[in-house]
Amino acid sequence: MIHSLFIINVSGDVFMEKHWKSVISRSVCDYFFEEQKKISSPVDMPPVVATPHHYLITIFRNNLYFVATTTTEVAPLFVLEFLHRVVDIFEDYFGECNETIIKEHYVIIYELLDEMLDNGFPLATESNILKELIKPPNILRTIANTVTGKTNVSCTLPSGQLSNIPWRRSGVKYANNEAYFDVIEEVDAIIDKNGSTVFAEIQGYIDCCIKLSGMPDLTMTFVNPRLLDDLSLHPCIRFKRWENEKVLSFIPPDGNFRLISYHISSQSIVAIPIYLKHYISFREGKLDITVGPKQTMGRQVEEVSLEIPMPKSVANCNLTASQGRYTFDPVSKVLHWDVRKIDITKLPNIKGSISLGAGAGPVEANPTVTVHFVINQMAVSGLKVSRLDMYGEKYRPFKGVKYITKAGKYQFRL
Numbered sequence: 223m224i225h226s227l228f229i230i231n232v233s234g235d236v237f238m239e240k241h242w243k244s245v246i247s248r249s250v251c252d253y254f255f256e257e258q259k260k261i262s263s264p265v266d267m268p269p270v271v272a273t274p275h276h277y278l279i280t281i282f283r284n285n286l287y288f289v290a291t292t293t294t295e296v297a298p299l300f301v302l303e304f305l306h307r308v309v310d311i312f313e314d315y316f317g318e319c320n321e322t323i324i325k326e327h328y329v330i331i332y333e334l335l336d337e338m339l340d341n342g343f344p345l346a347t348e349s350n351i352l353k354e355l356i357k358p359p360n361i362l363r364t365i366a367n368t369v370t371g372k373t374n375v376s377c378t379l380p381s382g383q384l385s386n387i388p389w390r391r392s393g394v395k396y397a398n399n400e401a402y403f404d405v406i407e408e409v410d411a412i413i414d415k416n417g418s419t420v421f422a423e424i425q426g427y428i429d430c431c432i433k434l435s436g437m438p439d440l441t442m443t444f445v446n447p448r449l450l451d452d453l454s455l456h457p458c459i460r461f462k463r464w465e466n467e468k469v470l471s472f473i474p475p476d477g478n479f480r481l482i483s484y485h486i487s488s489q490s491i492v493a494i495p496i497y498l499k500h501y502i503s504f505r506e507g508k509l510d511i512t513v514g515p516k517q518t519m520g521r522q523v524e525e526v527s528l529e530i531p532m533p534k535s536v537a538n539c540n541l542t543a544s545q546g547r548y549t550f551d552p553v554s555k556v557l558h559w560d561v562r563k564i565d566i567t568k569l570p571n572i573k574g575s576i577s578l579g580a581g582a583g584p585v586e587a588n589p590t591v592t593v594h595f596v597i598n599q600m601a602v603s604g605l606k607v608s609r610l611d612m613y614g615e616k617y618r619p620f621k622g623v624k625y626i627t628k629a630g631k632y633q634f635r636l
Contacts, residue, residue: 223296223342224304225276227335230254230287231321232264238324240335243342246276246291254278254289270298281305284319307347308338314349314478315358330359348389350476387437389458389475395435399619401474401610402431403442403481405601408630411494415588415635422492424603425630427483432474439614442470442481445606449491453484486603493517493602495627496526496595498634502576504533504585509541510573511591515564518597525596526561526570530589535582541574548572588636597627 226246229238234255236248253273261267264282271278279290279301288305311334312319316327324331333356337346346352407426414420444450447468455461456479458472470481486492499512515523532539532555539550539557545568546561561570578585607623 224290224292224301224339225342226291227305227308228287228289228291229324230289232285232287234258237321238328238331240332242339250276250278250291251289254280254287269302279305281309283309286319286321286324304338304344304347308335311338311347311349311352315353327359330356348475349479350389350391354391387458387473389456389479390437390473391476392437394476396433398433399435399617400431400433401440401612401619401621403607403610403621403623404429404626405605405607405623406626406628407601407603407605408628409492409495409602409632410630411492411632413494413498413634415500417497419492419494420635422494424486424492425483426486426601426603426605428481429478430474430481431478432476434474434476434612434615434619435617436615437473438612438619439471439473441472441611441613443608443610444468445608446604449486449603449605450482450484452487453482456481491603495597495602496523496593496629496632498591498593500591500634500636502588502636504536504576504578504588507576507578508573509539509576510571511559512569512571513561513564513593514569515566517602519600521597521600523564523595523597524562525594526564527594528557528559528561529592529594530557530559531555532557532576532589533585533587535578535585536576537579537582538577539574540577541572543570543572544568545570591634591636593632593634594629595632596629599625600627601625602627 225243226239226241228236228248228251230236230251236251239248250273253271257268257271267280267282267287269280271280275293277292277295279292279298281288281302288308290301290305292301309319312324312331315330315334316323334352337352337355339345346355405426405428407424409422409424411422412420455464456472458474459481460471463469463471494516495518497514497516501508501510511528513526513528534555536555538552541548543559545565546559548557548559550557559572564570610621612619
């Protein structure tokens with residue numbers, strides 16, 4: 223299965239490697255670097271690179287490449303999902319996952335990787351189980367381990383490993399019992415210069431924070447469950463009941479986890495929450511862009527920003543923004559406009575002149591604008607939780623559901 227894992231920063235330094243079945247020389251990463259030279263952006267890195275004797279399977283997160291090596295053909299999505307789970311576990315343990323954090327916690331990370339894979343096969347990938355096996359770091363524990371010479375590894379097997387519910391530990395107790403659910407939807411869209419939708423889809427997921435005592439059994443029902451026809455379920459969900467009744471029934475893990483991920487590709491369902499009015503002419507040296515809300519159900523559009531990669535022939539931009547501030551990087555040729563909130567009474571506008579470099583030829587194509595935004599208390603697909611019930615325990619927990627719509631790859635072609 224998975225033989226080795228290499229973690230590489232954006233500068234091309236292999237600063238950590240872990241081997242399970244056999245030691246593979248880090249020179250295998252030369253094939254990865256050859257592919258890296260062919261791409262313009264890290265996100266364009268091909269997920270699978272075939273070499274004469276190995277397959278390199280890669281993800282890019284938090285400005286780091288996680289490269290797994292295998293010697294035989296395996297299901298690539300299986301390895302990609304495991305790599306994403308590794309990053310999620312690191313973020314859960316340390317709050318964030320970056321080069322500095324990894325270097326500070328080498329010992330714990332090697333211990334985690336030893337537990338997550340056994341001879342190259344995934345073993346314990348649930349955060350609850352790992353936290354019983356390897357205690358998360360804190361200042362007191364670090365001092366105590368330094369003095370006593372002990373490690374963070376537990377001497378006892380996690381109770382969940384011996385039950386038919388391995389994702390939840392036994393004997394959980396809380397003074398305040400709470401269950402919070404975040405329904406988050408990311409809109410991917412391409413809109414042409416006439417305002418017509420070329421492509422639109424939604425990547426959604428429900429993230430949970432469960433702090434419930436005992437062994438609660440939860441059921442979640444939706445107003446319109448038929449929207450969810452292409453989805454990925456957490457192992458705790460009873461699949462047969464979902465298939466027959468469209469009800470999510472599960473005994474939840476303790477703490478934070480992702481309950482489901484779903485994909486909606488029907489353009490008739492995907493609403494376009496933001497529009498642009500634009501005029502750009504490099505021949506005349508003019509730019510005029512106005513941004514406004516479109517189908518937001520009256521919700522406030524926040525954290526709005528626009529990113530426009532200008533042609534290499536553009537030397538400078540002299541613009542005036544009615545709201546927020548803009549920056550133009552003369553090296554990367556990227557214009558960034560940070561709008562923040564959209565006031566519908568006075569729509570944000572940016573306009574001014576564009577200067578081309580001396581001797582620059584005519585610009586053949588207009589740039590593509592990438593838009594970022596967040597809309598709270600709205601799920602753009604219309605998905606809505608109807609009710610959440612709990613069985614198996616007598617207390618009454620506090621329950622809450624929050625809806626968030628965000629921009630994924632949301633682009634306008636000017």
